[in-house]
Amino acid sequence: xxxxxxxxxxxxxxxxxxxxxxxxxxxxxxxxxxxxxxxxxxxxxxxxxxxxxxxxxxxxxxxxxxxxxxxxxxxxxxxxxxxxxxxxxxxxxxxxxxxxxxxxxxxxxxxx
Amino acid sequence: xxxxxxxxxxxxxxxxxxxxxxxxxxxxxxxxxxxxxxxxxxxxxxxxxxxxxxxxxxxxxxxxxxxxxxxxxxxxxxxxxxxxxxxxxxxxxxxxxxxxxxxxxxxxxxxxxx
Numbered sequence: 001x002x003x004x005x006x007x008x009x010x011x012x013x014x015x016x017x018x019x020x021x022x023x024x025x026x027x028x029x030x031x032x033x034x035x036x037x038x039x040x041x042x043x044x045x046x047x048x049x050x051x052x053x054x055x056x057x058x059x060x061x062x063x064x065x066x067x068x069x070x071x072x073x074x075x076x077x078x079x080x081x082x083x084x085x086x087x088x089x090x091x092x093x094x095x096x097x098x099x100x101x102x103x104x105x106x107x108x109x110x111x112x
Numbered sequence: 113x114x115x116x117x118x119x120x121x122x123x124x125x126x127x128x129x130x131x132x133x134x135x136x137x138x139x140x141x142x143x144x145x146x147x148x149x150x151x152x153x154x155x156x157x158x159x160x161x162x163x164x165x166x167x168x169x170x171x172x173x174x175x176x177x178x179x180x181x182x183x184x185x186x187x188x189x190x191x192x193x194x195x196x197x198x199x200x201x202x203x204x205x206x207x208x209x210x211x212x213x214x215x216x217x218x219x220x221x222x223x224x225x226x
Binding site: 002031033035042043044045048056058088090092094099100101102103105106108 | 145147149154155156157158159162164203207212213214215216218219
């Protein structure tokens with residue numbers, strides 16, 4: 001158990017819908033990262049938050065957004081969903097000054 | 113831009129034998145970190161081993177060790193005394209350090225034969 005909790009584990013939704021994925025980082029970790037794993041794109045970095053502030057952005061679509069709340073949990077919002085958004089979405093966290101990311105179990109999103 | 117290449121899509125090893133997974137990367141930075149992550153069928157991403165580029169000594173974690181060649185930009189993972197539980201997808205990852213975002217290779221699927 002990495003200590004990073006993601007909910008839900010599985011999500012099935014229709015095209016055009018909006019979903020929210022939730023992540024609770026390890027206790028004390030200030031950084032949260034979101035990654036997408038798909039068959040055609042592999043593992044890709046989406047976005048990083050550090051103590052509530054956006055720190056870095058990767059290949060994140062404009063239809064996607066994220067935030068980190070004062071209690072350090074984070075949410076990834078995916079809207080106007082398309083079939084191609086079907087993927088495994090990972091959240092990871094790391095401690096300040098530590099270059100070691102620990103991953104949650106992921107949310108499997110299926111868009112039908 | 114930094115890239116990570118894993119040229120072995122699949123590998124196979126006999127139980128109790130040793131296997132080496134290859135990884136090369138490209139970067140213009142001098143300070144960075146390299147990782148190997150394991151992804152078993154459960155899909156959980158598990159950190160196996162970590163190497164700081166400024167350290168010449170190769171990292172070791174029990175049966176897992178790396179061969180880090182900074183000049184060649186090579187970072188291979190050696191698994192000794194392979195066990196059935198080692199069967200998984202293995203990802204090599206690069207972290208430039210500034211933002212701590214990871215750049216992953218495409219992975220190597222390791223099968224362990226009993």
